[in-house]
Amino acid sequence: SIMPATLSAISNGARHGILFKGGVHLENLSHLKAIAFDKTGTLTKGKPEVTDVVVKQGLAKEDVLLKAASIESHSNHPLANAIVKYAKENISVPLVHPESIEDVTGFGVKATVGYDEWKIGKAAFVGKTEAKAFADGAADRMASEGKTVVFIQKNDEVVGLISLKDVVREETKQAIDQLKKQNIYTIMLTGDSQTTATAIASESHVNDHIAECLPENKVEHLKKLKEKYSNVAMVGDGINDAPALATANVGIAMGEGTDVALETADVVLMKNDLPKIAEAIDLSRRMNRIIK
Numbered sequence: 001s002i003m004p005a006t007l008s009a010i011s012n013g014a015r016h017g018i019l020f021k022g023g024v025h026l027e028n029l030s031h032l033k034a035i036a037f038d039k040t041g042t043l044t045k046g047k048p049e050v051t052d053v054v055v056k057q058g059l060a061k062e063d064v065l066l067k068a069a070s071i072e073s074h075s076n077h078p079l080a081n082a083i084v085k086y087a088k089e090n091i092s093v094p095l096v097h098p099e100s101i102e103d104v105t106g107f108g109v110k111a112t113v114g115y116d117e118w119k120i121g122k123a124a125f126v127g128k129t130e131a132k133a134f135a136d137g138a139a140d141r142m143a144s145e146g147k148t149v150v151f152i153q154k155n156d157e158v159v160g161l162i163s164l165k166d167v168v169r170e171e172t173k174q175a176i177d178q179l180k181k182q183n184i185y186t187i188m189l190t191g192d193s194q195t196t197a198t199a200i201a202s203e204s205h206v207n208d209h210i211a212e213c214l215p216e217n218k219v220e221h222l223k224k225l226k227e228k229y230s231n232v233a234m235v236g237d238g239i240n241d242a243p244a245l246a247t248a249n250v251g252i253a254m255g256e257g258t259d260v261a262l263e264t265a266d267v268v269l270m271k272n273d274l275p276k277i278a279e280a281i282d283l284s285r286r287m288n289r290i291i292k
C-alpha cells in the first residue's frame with residue numbers, strides 16, 4: 001500500500017504541473033545524481049526557423065530551395081517542416097512531386113526528382129568532405145552560432161545549404177543552474193553536429209554534451225551514465241527519445257512531447273516547464289526525509 005507521505009507528494013506534484021506515474025519514481029528522483037537532456041524540443045523550443053539559404057555559384061536559389069522543400073514535404077522532422085514553411089513563404093511556384101522518397105531517421109531524406117538523385121540532411125549523410133568543401137567555411141560559421149546546417153546534395157555534389165536556428169527556451173539556463181546547485185550533473189545528448197551542439201550547450205549551461213547521437217547511441221550513453229552515476233534521469237520529447245527514456249532510472253517527458261514519449265516516461269512536466277525538475281527533486285528529497 002502507498003504511504004501517506006508519498007500520496008501527498010504525488011498530489012502536491014500534480015497541483016504544480018508535475019505528473020508522477022507512481023510513488024517509486026519519487027523515491028528514484030530523490031537519489032538522482034545525473035540528468036541527460038535531449039536538445040531539440042527539450043532545451044530548445046523545437047521550432048527551428050530558416051535563417052540562411054546558400055547555393056553554389058551559378059545555380060538559381062529558388063530552384064534549389066524548391067527541390068529541397070518538395071523533398072522535405074514528405075518528412076515530419078521539425079527541420080523539414082521549417083524548410084517547407086520557408087519555401088512556401090518565399091517562392092511562388094508550387095512544390096514538385098519526387099518519384100521516390102526515403103526518410104533516413106537521424107540523417108535526412110533521400111529522393112529521386114526527375115533524373116536526379118537528391119539528399120537533404122547532415123554532413124555525414126551527404127559526405128563529410130563534400131560538405132566541408134562547400135561555401136568556404138560558411139557552414140562552420142553558422143554552426144558556431146548554434147544554427148543547424150542542412151546540406152543539399154544533387155547527384156554526388158553539394159549544391160546548397162540551409163541553416164536553421166532553434167532558440168534555447170528562456171527558462172533553460174535557470175533550470176540547469178538550479179539542478180547544478182542540487183549537485184546534479186547535467187549533460188545534453190543530440191543528433192546535431194559537434195559545433196552546433198557546443199554552442200547550444202554553452203547557452204544552456206549544461207556540464208557536458210555529446211553530439212552526432214543516433215537514437216541507439218542515446219541508449220548506449222545512458223547505460224554508461226548509469227554505470228558512472230548509478231541514478232540517472234533522461235528528459236526528452238520525441239519518438240527518438242523513447243528508448244532512452246525507458247533506459248533511464250527516471251524517464252521525464254515534456255508535456256507537449258509526442259505520445260510515445262509521454263507513454264514511456266515515468267514523470268511528465270505538464271507545461272514543458274524545465275524548472276519543475278528541480279522542484280520535483282526537492283519534493284522527493286523532502287518526502288524521503290519524512291518517510292525515513
Ligand code: ADP
Binds near residue numbers: 106120150190
Ligand atoms: P535531434 O537530436 O537534434 O532532435 P535528429 O536525430 O532528429 O536530431 O536528427 C539529427 C540530424 O540529422 C539533424 O540535426 C539534421 O542535421 C539531420 N536530419 C534528420 N532528419 C532530417 C530532415 N528531414 N531534413 C534535414 N536534416 C535532417
Ligand code: MG
Binds near residue numbers: 040041237
Ligand atoms: Mg527532441
